[in-house]
Amino acid sequence: MASDPPTQVVAGGWHFFSAQEAALVEAIVDRIIPADELSMGGKEAGCAVYIDSQLMGAYGASSRLYTQGPFLPGLPTQGYQGEANPAQRYRAGLAAIDAFLKQRDGKTFVELARAEQDAFLTAMEAGKVDLPNGVKGPAFFGLLLQNTMEGFFADPVYGGNKDMVSWRMLGFPGARYDYRDHVSKHNQPYPQPPVSIIGRPEWLGKGA
Amino acid sequence: MKKLVFTLVIGALALAIAPAWSADQADQIIRGQYQAVLGDCAGCHTQAGGKPLAGGLPLETPFGALVPPNITPDGETGIGNWSEADFRNMMKSGIGHNGVRLYPAMPYPAYTRMNDSDIADLWAYLTSVEPVSNKVEANQLPFPLNIRLAMLGWNALNFTEASFQPDSSKSAEWNRGAYIVQGSGHCGTCHTPKSFLGADKDSEFLQGASLQGWFAPDITNNAQSGLGKWSEEDLVKYLKTGVNAHSIASGPMAEAIENSTSKMTDPDLKAVAVYLKSLGSDAGNTQPAKPDETRMATGEAVYRDNCSACHGGDGAGAGVLFPSLAGNSIVAQGSSETLARLVLAGSQAVHTADAPTTPAMPSLAWRLKDQEIADVLTYVRASWGNAAAAVSSDDVAAVRKGLTQ
Structure with a gap:
């Protein structure tokens, strides 16, 4: 039911991805959001776990979208207009990346050095690599980027944003909805820590 | 609004069948309808969305389920073959038509304090409602509690037929409040703690009790657990609207407010407040230990x-x-x-x-x-x-x- 509360998506075991696909997605999300002085990387934050879970659900199957033809080329502002749903696009896109790299470099993406991974993703985004089976590099990169950001910034209940890492980075207070006590306190930081839909560690006295 | 509609309907009926009901009888029926409000008959005897007074949903008691019977004047399945004397006797003693002993889920231990004229008015009202054919198997208690004669012993231990005893040292308003709370309003049925036999512990009158998964709170004037911090106006507002600055009614009380107290007159609500605010004492209050x-x-x-x-x-x-x-x-x-x-x-x-x-x-x-x-x-x-x-x-x-x- 739409009104059912969300349940925590937990890492450990892949539901949509094969082990090989999962390793590839984890490597990609870790280049889109690399670990740095601001935060952990996309892999540790659970972005691939988030995407895996989404692809198993309504998003992956486009079950809440109109998906019948005709399939005509859309304007850039109209987003993806093709026949495939996200689950099919991931399956085809990930296979195309590894097939392309094996032919070009004799290695999979995971086996490349970080600088080589970045160079490949940059070229793919710019439409400068010719992926097999009709996969369009810029469009698939756009999908990966979009879903990685979702995983990193969405509520941790959906599998990403581990320990509310992105919210702590930004100072976003999370699932709160009343600030009456703070509206008039200008130029003062908001004192409450972020909270997820399913809570925060302090609820069980575990400390922040 | 319900009350208004009802009054209009009764009025229209009275006009339509004027030979059957005199003006005096119509007045009595309307007074009796108010007695049914005070006693919240519909709270138990009407199912949500069901025909008025044609039988309610099972009451889960600590002893088993009892289903409030059909009290419309239907001869087969209601109380159509009861006499007024049967009804009065049931309200005063818990013994109904043909000597059937009622279980005190029917709050006759409270109704026994109602005076005869109020019971007569209520009877006039009940005989005037639409008869509904609806067979209710009231007694669904397990053996041996399902033997109604057992109530002979229960009554001997726990019940005395009584009349309301006014306290002449108190105001008429206080006495009116006491009469409603102890009698037709049967507040103690929920709010007074029960003995293991399910009888009211009179020494803890209205001091709060657990039932059906809710705790009916202390409604004495105790400053710590009761209504000590409520004014009479707070109490009247709560009973009339279901809401005041201290609380919003929930659970069974919300139903009691909807069916009963919100339809009581303002003077009666004020009287109830005056009486409740006179009960209880803070003598036994202790400060609980600070949590860690x-x-x-x-x-x-x-x-x-x-x-x-x-x-x-x-x-x-x-x-x-x-x-x-x-x-x-x-x-x-x-x-x-x-x-x-x-x-x-x-x-x-x-x-x-x-x-x-x-x-x-x-x-x-x-x-x-x-x-x-x-x-x-x-x-x-x-x-x-x-x-x-x-x-x-x-x-x-x-x-x-x-x-x-």
């Missing part, structure tokens, strides 16, 4: 994230929309049963003519674990001047279990 600081810190974190948006960072609530938790009498009860239930299951205010908004509290059962609920309730019960005992996760678990059964 870790639990308070955890409880505060849960409170900030789940409760403060409506109930305020300082527990002050927001007018009649979100009840104040500071000085809230449900918060202050010895038992946390109702509190835990509200957090687990949520609640919605009752719709009354004067307070039609029915603000709601969501269920948090999916979001909070038993320990988290125990901690936040412990925090709320020990903050902002509240001083009620800590709540354990076992307490919460028991309520959660009751809700999922």
